[in-house]
Amino acid sequence: MSSHGIRDRVAIVGMGCTTFGEHWTRSADDLLIDAVGEAVTSAGITLDDIDAFWLGTQASGVSGLTLSRPLHLQYKPVTRLENMCATGSEALRNACYAVASGAYDVAMAVGVEKLKDSGMSGLSGTTMPGAGDDSRGEITAPANFSLLAPAYAAKYGLSEEELKDVITRIAWKNHVNGARNPRAQFRKEVPLERIRSAPIVAGMLGVFDCSGVSDGSAAAIVVRAEDAYKYTDKPIFVKALSFVAGPADGLLDPEYDFTTFPEVVASAQEAYRQAGITDPRAEIALAEVHDCFTPTELVLMEDLGFSERGQAWKDVTSGAFDLDGSLPVNPGTGDSRPSVTPSARRACA
């Protein structure tokens, strides 16, 4: 049994993306229309040219009607899906597989979230799956991810003060990047000391160690690789798509290691196998990674193979992942700041 991958079999030939932030005056419909409109324009096509749609939304709609109604789609296949903060990625994965299979010539993956006016803080309308036996403790997202920080410090011999400096630098770097992105939610650089001394949210995590909740939408148009240059002279070819769900038993394990996500290690290794990558640090030019909380980005650098175990904090400190570093990480940084839980940026691909 093995996954086979679809390396170089499909390409992205058009994309659209809204700004991310507090869109109090724009509905999910508005955001979808804007992102989809930009995507079809960039590919030089119309909605009629798209054979099938995959809509990812975690909390801003149900069923394919969430997309077909605002776009006035006429009897097209539209699938709505959800996979927590990987929802947008999952939409793209399904659209790519649909084209690679030969079932469709042109597919669209689109994501949308409209969270800020949901009436509650953080994500709405979602609950983590439990075993039905109350074994899953109730814990906020910042508290949950804050557990990474002291675990990492203890395992690799850093004081909590030293680790605080490391995660502070991650937040600083992502704000520097966001300040240069007109679509980002937070567009101001923040001094290191202000980040470091910000009010604590959970554990070692201050306000600036936590990503923002935002509204937004993004869309991508997928075609067969051999057709890609019909639409654009600069297509993006899909080399690997890897997705795993873990057994979800870590919080029941008293020996659980909070310095790694086994799910990330597994999905990264599979992606590198599909893409033929043997040295990700050298072969990958840039990475956009899940930056819900700063310790997450730190741990991911090791799980994704960008840093040796126990060395990511040194790479962060040296600037290796800065915009002008050897491997820029989160150069777009549409979020990476306060609050809790995932933003639309992730749910939207």
Add this chain to the structure above:
Amino acid sequence: MMFEAWLQLRGEAPPERTVRTPAEGPSLALTHNLGGGPGECVSFVSVVGNQLTD
């Protein structure tokens, strides 16, 4: 995420945010998302590039 990879690999990111690595060497970008949290999560990794593999 993917939109940033799209911009960077096509050379369409604003100059003040353009990474120098695609022009100088590898032309691959990685995107990653995880859902859930430590001990109970899903994870997605993609790799995309601006050229077909030889």
